[in-house]
Amino acid sequence: MAPSSFDWWSKEATRGTPVVVKMENPNNWSMVELESPSDEDFLHGSGEDPNRTRYPEKARNKNAKQLTWVLLLKAHRAAGCLTSVAAAMYGLTAAIRRRVAAGKTDTDAENDGNRTAENPAVKTRIYSCIKVFLWLSVLLLGFEIAAYCKGWHFGSPNLQFQYLSALANPVAVKGLFGSLYSRWVLIRVDYLAPLLQFLTNACIVLFLVQSLDRLVLCLGCLWIRLKKIKPVPKQGPIDLESGDGCFCPMVLVQIPMCNEKEVYQQSIAAVCNLDWPKSKLLIQILDDSDDVITQLLIKEEVHKWQQEGANILYRHRVIREGYKAGNLKSAMNCSYVKDYEFVAIFDADFQPTPDFLKRTVPHFEDNEELGLVQARWSFVNKDENLLTRLQNINLAFHFEVEQQVNGVFLDFFGFNGTAGVWRIKALENSGGWLERTTVEDMDIAVRAHLHGWKFIFLNDVECQCELPESYEAYRKQQHRWHSGPMQLFRLCLPDIIRSKISIWKKANMIFLFFLLRKLILPFYSFTLFCIILPMTMFIPEAELPVWVVCYVPATMSFLNILPAPKAFPFIVPYLLFENTMSVTKFNAMISGLFQLGSAYEWVVTKKSGRSSEGDLVNLIETEPKHQRGASESDLGEIVQQGKKRDSRKKKHNRIYTKELALAFLLLTASARSLLSAQGIHFYFLLFQGISFLLVGLDLIGEQVE
Numbered sequence: 001m002a003p004s005s006f007d008w009w010s011k012e013a014t015r016g017t018p019v020v021v022k023m024e025n026p027n028n029w030s031m032v033e034l035e036s037p038s039d040e041d042f043l044h045g046s047g048e049d050p051n052r053t054r055y056p057e058k059a060r061n062k063n064a065k066q067l068t069w070v071l072l073l074k075a076h077r078a079a080g081c082l083t084s085v086a087a088a089m090y091g092l093t094a095a096i097r098r099r100v101a102a103g104k105t106d107t108d109a110e111n112d113g114n115r116t117a118e119n120p121a122v123k124t125r126i127y128s129c130i131k132v133f134l135w136l137s138v139l140l141l142g143f144e145i146a147a148y149c150k151g152w153h154f155g156s157p158n159l160q161f162q163y164l165s166a167l168a169n170p171v172a173v174k175g176l177f178g179s180l181y182s183r184w185v186l187i188r189v190d191y192l193a194p195l196l197q198f199l200t201n202a203c204i205v206l207f208l209v210q211s212l213d214r215l216v217l218c219l220g221c222l223w224i225r226l227k228k229i230k231p232v233p234k235q236g237p238i239d240l241e242s243g244d245g246c247f248c249p250m251v252l253v254q255i256p257m258c259n260e261k262e263v264y265q266q267s268i269a270a271v272c273n274l275d276w277p278k279s280k281l282l283i284q285i286l287d288d289s290d291d292v293i294t295q296l297l298i299k300e301e302v303h304k305w306q307q308e309g310a311n312i313l314y315r316h317r318v319i320r321e322g323y324k325a326g327n328l329k330s331a332m333n334c335s336y337v338k339d340y341e342f343v344a345i346f347d348a349d350f351q352p353t354p355d356f357l358k359r360t361v362p363h364f365e366d367n368e369e370l371g372l373v374q375a376r377w378s379f380v381n382k383d384e385n386l387l388t389r390l391q392n393i394n395l396a397f398h399f400e401v402e403q404q405v406n407g408v409f410l411d412f413f414g415f416n417g418t419a420g421v422w423r424i425k426a427l428e429n430s431g432g433w434l435e436r437t438t439v440e441d442m443d444i445a446v447r448a449h450l451h452g453w454k455f456i457f458l459n460d461v462e463c464q465c466e467l468p469e470s471y472e473a474y475r476k477q478q479h480r481w482h483s484g485p486m487q488l489f490r491l492c493l494p495d496i497i498r499s500k501i502s503i504w505k506k507a508n509m510i511f512l513f514f515l516l517r518k519l520i521l522p523f524y525s526f527t528l529f530c531i532i533l534p535m536t537m538f539i540p541e542a543e544l545p546v547w548v549v550c551y552v553p554a555t556m557s558f559l560n561i562l563p564a565p566k567a568f569p570f571i572v573p574y575l576l577f578e579n580t581m582s583v584t585k586f587n588a589m590i591s592g593l594f595q596l597g598s599a600y601e602w603v604v605t606k607k608s609g610r611s612s613e614g615d616l617v618n619l620i621e622t623e624p625k626h627q628r629g630a631s632e633s634d635l636g637e638i639v640q641q642g643k644k645r646d647s648r649k650k651k652h653n654r655i656y657t658k659e660l661a662l663a664f665l666l667l668t669a670s671a672r673s674l675l676s677a678q679g680i681h682f683y684f685l686l687f688q689g690i691s692f693l694l695v696g697l698d699l700i701g702e703q704v705e
Helices: 005-014 039-043 056-102 120-150 161-168 175-227 264-272 292-307 323-332 335-339 356-364 386-410 424-429 440-450 471-498 503-538 546-561 565-593 635-647 657-675 679-696
Strands: 020-022 033-035 251-257 281-287 312-316 342-345 370-379 420-423 454-465
Touching: 120 175, 120 503, 120 565, 120 657, 175 386, 175 503, 175 546, 251 264, 251 323, 264 281, 264 292, 281 292, 281 323, 292 312, 323 440, 342 356, 342 424, 356 370, 356 420, 356 454, 370 386, 370 440, 386 454, 386 471, 386 546, 386 565, 420 424, 424 440, 440 454, 440 471, 440 503, 471 503, 471 565, 503 565, 503 657, 503 679, 546 565, 546 679, 565 657, 565 679, 657 679
Parallel strands: 251 281, 251 342, 281 312, 370 454
Antiparallel strands: 020 033, 342 420, 370 420
């Protein structure tokens, strides 16, 4: 009988019988079960069909070879993984060794001549508290490991009160260690756990309130997108070629700068190429530099553009007080300012497009209540390194969501200090620039809002600038941005309460703008995830739910990253880095709230001088024209000396002691969580501790000069 098609299929299917390897754990390279071919496979066809006779020995040899190749493949993959892990660990160890050998701690800032270093007293207080928690956690970890080995380890789910009752009978307690551990468990159950649980619940409530606020902002942004809400000028865009009917007021442009010779050329070139009638535009270069070489370079650049026909002036203060606010205040006191109706402000690294004024100034026409038009920032170096990518996520949410939603629904938001156009009458009516805080931009915005002025945020008008590329520069910037608002809150609270604005606007400014987003956010981020969470590992009777550690932070991070969808692969580093920055933000918040010394420090953010990708590069001449008087004939020699001096500067890293101490605290707590088999808590503490370690060793971003 001829074989059927089914027999033919069966013949092909059994040719070269496969080896089936079953493994309980894919990550475990050991073999658990091997299914060998059955006797029927070897003896099949021996009788009716001699052509289908099998050779058992040959089949067994083939099976053995297949098994050998499977094992070799698994071994090769395992060896590859181990090799890559070993290489990564070796590289990390080598980098850590270099950092420790060549790095400077953040306590060496005074020795480097940095007058604006963090206040030593404040730094010592916070660092001492973190060290206390660290040494306590190390002591408790050793204590818990010893108890675990003896079988006396108790977590919250399996407290054995019968064993603890043995304290009443000293004979029942075997040994001094057992007695000590029993007493420790009773102390943490009766006294420590209730207090820690209360603090945990309080921080969870704050966390949920802040998360709800973030969710409402995102929903508001979604509504704006769905309804396509966008501020539009009443008379449309300005057409400078139309003639007499064009709204073309007198505009003053100010560029405050201080020792920023890396960026002065591109910013001056950008504002000198603004598309606006030269007779109605005046540019002020407000140079607060104390470096003679930088002053001469900026003067030379201003003179060059004056020769090109730009209406530009150079101003340098003799008495340099009040930082940026003092610089702007001094410039506004010039007699010729009264001839101008609006003032546009740009920091030294900002590069506005030629049509910037044509897209912002028209919003003021026939809108006498409008005091400020704020443009969005974009960044020329957002993909430079991991640090700049993470900053871009944060600032994209700030502009796309916070500023836009507040501008559309409240007509108020914090002025960003640059890339904005002010009505000079609004500045004067609000009291002008004041030097009382380090956030003069937020100060003038709050006072203008209290006087009834309205703000507009233009999300589609961008002004390019730089992000700090080193952690040192970013850390100092964040310290100023988080200490200043707390200073301002103390000063403005009475004025807010006495102001004539509506109750809703008062509540928004006090509870949302200041307390929730400027005080509560850094407070619970640091307290909940850097102090309370590690402590709950050593006092397991106080529990922190998994959804607080994992699900809610992941959801909030997802919402934060929506305005920058290309950065989605960095969502986990973003979450960890934001928690890592909480120690700096918490320190700054405390300094500003209690008026400590570091709250008054101002450090100019270090720039690298990166230009945009547009035509601005072609506007900057590589060889400046030295058309100077005889008194400055030695400019070239001075500049050459300055370049030689800069070439001798070497980049170095700093070792940040607070971040390192918190890294070891979190890693110690992660080791303790293994005893309680708390999976989510362990992974969170482990990765958060590693992120603190990388930041503490300055392994993120560029090194500083």
